[in-house]
Amino acid sequence: MAIDLTQIIKAYDVRGTVPDQFSPEVARAIGAAFARVVVLRAAGGGAADAATRPGVVVGHDMRESGPELVAAFAQGLTDAGADVTNIGLCSTDGLYHASGVLNLPGAMFTASHNPAEYNGIKLCRAGAAPVGQETGLAEVRELAQGYLDGELPEPAAEAGTVTERDMLADYAAFLRGLVDLSGIRPLKVVVDAGNGMGGYTVPAVLGTGAGLPELPLEIVPLYFELDGSFPNHEANPLEPKNLLDLQAAVVEHGADIGLAFDGDADRCFVIDERGAAVSPSAVTALVGLREVEKETAEGRESTVIHNLITSRAVPDFLTAAGATTVRTRVGHSFIKAQMAEHKAVFGGEHSAHYYFRDFFFADTGMLAAMHVLAALGGQDNPLSALGEMYEPYVSSGEINSRVSDVPAARARVHEAYVTQEGAGKVEVDELDGLTVSHWNDTPQWWFNLRASNTEPLLRLNVEAADQDMLDKVRDDVLALVRAQDPEQA
Template identity: 75%
Template sequence: MAIDLSSLVKAYDVRGVVPDQLSPAVAEALGAAFARVVVLPDAETGTEAGSGAGAGRPGMVIGRDMRDSGPGLVDAFARGVTSAGVDVTLIGLCSTDGLYYASGSLDVPGAMFTASHNPARYNGIKLCRSAARPVGQDTGLAQVRELAQGYLDNALPAPVAVPGQVSERDVLGEYAGFLRSLVDLSGVRPLKVVVDAGNGMGGLTVPAVLGEAAGLAGLPLEVVPLFFELDGTFPNHEANPLEPANLIDLQAAVVANEADLGLAFDGDADRCFVVDERGGAVSPSAVTALVGLAEVSKELEAGRAPTVIHNLITSRAVPDLLSAAGAETVRTRVGHSFIKAQMAEHGAVFGGEHSAHYYFRDFWFADTGMLAALHVLAALGTQEHSMSELAEMFEPYVGSGEINSTVPDAAVATERVLDAYRAAYPGIVVDTLDGVTVSHWESHPQWWFNLRASNTEPLLRLNVEAADEDIMEKVRDDVLSLVREPVPTEEEETP
């Protein structure tokens, strides 16, 4: 059966059902294409040093999460890579930010086999250039897809005369030590923290970073573990803390254990979500502001002018607070490849997204939920306020969260909303950076909303924020009624 990679290779990564979409044959073709599109050209321009067994040869690193399909797909991908004369270093089980650490510290491209929070039948690949630089649709992924499609439709290229070699390396301890070197936790008070790993890779990385690992001083933390057993079938709940239902176990455990806070990680442990001592979810925007202020303060103390990146769905509190603290803030589109590009372009010290991805200049401009967690622990542990009191300082406005609507035509529904709001509010500001953002923020009552169409489904995504809950609910309900307005049938349109 012919395989169409356009349904598998997304805008930012590779993700699909195993083996119907992502099989060993597909993984091998993608590996052969990635070696030729990314690894070898990067090596020719001198942007990387070989990491494999053959000194001086081009190399890359490959990691994987705990899904059962991972080992077979990794082996197949590595075959494709080595057939092009590229060495492979396997780092085994790791979080996605662990793969970024390996790519950054070794200065080689990388491939992480994970489907993040998707169900067990899925797997995928997150790809990066040397030093954890992103590979997305516009930065090489489209070319990888096209070349791999040709290999699948015809045949794989013949292996080079001297194929690459495969070696193994354990980087977990190095990763943990590096993260701990970036945040000063020496003065934190004793804290009890419940951590829900969701049977994902946090079960491996959290003990290494927060525990008393080899060479690392112990922290004054009592960690209460939830679902630390690595299990790609996710027997307890989906490893997607963005869905409120998947936080219920953590919220209950925080209250039952009288803990100071809770942390939840997704399947590949690159995103971190925070729960306060009362079991309330702390918004990722509040975490962005909290961590951003810590990074801005360090930059100012070092005599540097700080820049912070945030996507357009984050709360207005983020640019408000960080600008007041002396930072330049840059607003960008949703999506890690966009925010990483802006991070590098501006030399930004930090970046945050509403989806709980947090990016750090000191981590090769890549995202790491674990480093964000360390910052939250440092912020909480160096003062006497509770987590809920601390979070309240960074959540002055009310947000709707992301609401999806299935629509037959996203463009028509969006234009219907714009027409109505332009007529009702002549002074609104409209921009099209990512979908459409309609803002009434400079006037009273204060509100804004964003509508973005999904790249893969017939969905419109709505985010609303306002100065108080009543205004937010009114704008939310008004926009949704316009978005979901029934489309007249042909019979209804006929006079």
């Protein structure tokens, strides 16, 4: 059966089921294509000798299929004349760190929070710069498809080599150098790694596993055993059910804070001492202010990026602190592009991806967690009080509606809120879906309605100054979206 790479190579990464969609044969073809589209091209087409051969850094998460797929990918690279530095087990931000400090293109083998039967690749250029559909991934897919449909290209006159290198201690020391936790008050921290890579990185960064000085942190581990079958719960903290064990453990242990990482540990969710979730928008505001204040103290202006469905509190707090804020579409490729373009000091998303200029403009859940620990431990109030400072409004979270006719449902909402409301009563933009705002008048509310790229879904996010207005706007919009639709019957 022919393999169709359009099924697994999407806008930002590679992801599919192993081995039917994503096999060693596919990994080798993608490696060969990545070598030619990104690695060799950046090096001017190749190297005259071993001393100047271009290189790639490669790592993988705890999924059982990772080592075999990495070996096949590396074969495609070395056959093309590229050297490979294999750093083995790592988090996605660990791979970004290696790409940044080694100044090499990179490939992280992970399927993030997807179930055990999946694996994938996140690709980047040297310095952790993203590779997406518009920046080479479409060309990689086309070339790799040709290799699978015919024959792999002739190998280079001199094959590259594979070298193994452990970067965990370097990664931990790099992060410790960005946030000083040595002087904070003692904190009890429950960490749910979800059997993912947080179980590997947390002891190194927050403990003494990498030979670093001890911090005033008591870590209570949950599911630190690396197990790509995810025996306890999915490694996806965006789903509330996957936070239940952590929330219960925080209360049971009388902890100050809980941290939940996803499978590849590039996202981090925060739980307060009562067991309540702290919204990623509040974390974005808190961490953003810390980064802005640092820039201000050193006499520099700062820019912070946020996507359009983060809370209005984010630009409120940051502009009041003197920062420039830039609003983007949803999606890490858009955030990263804006981070680089504006040389932004920080960026945050509602999905708990946090991006740092000092971390190669890439996302790292661990560094965000360290900032929250520093903020909490640098004062005496509990996390619930700290979090409430940055959550002055109420929000619905993302509500999905499966509809049979997405354009028609969206048109009903546009008619009701834009056409009938009349010019001047609301502000409207279509940066990403339909955003309707009544924020500059009372009562304050806004909503965004976005279509899924892969399913017949409309995603609704609502924010308001009070719960009654939130309930009204949410219910009114959902009634329009779901009106007379057989999918809602």
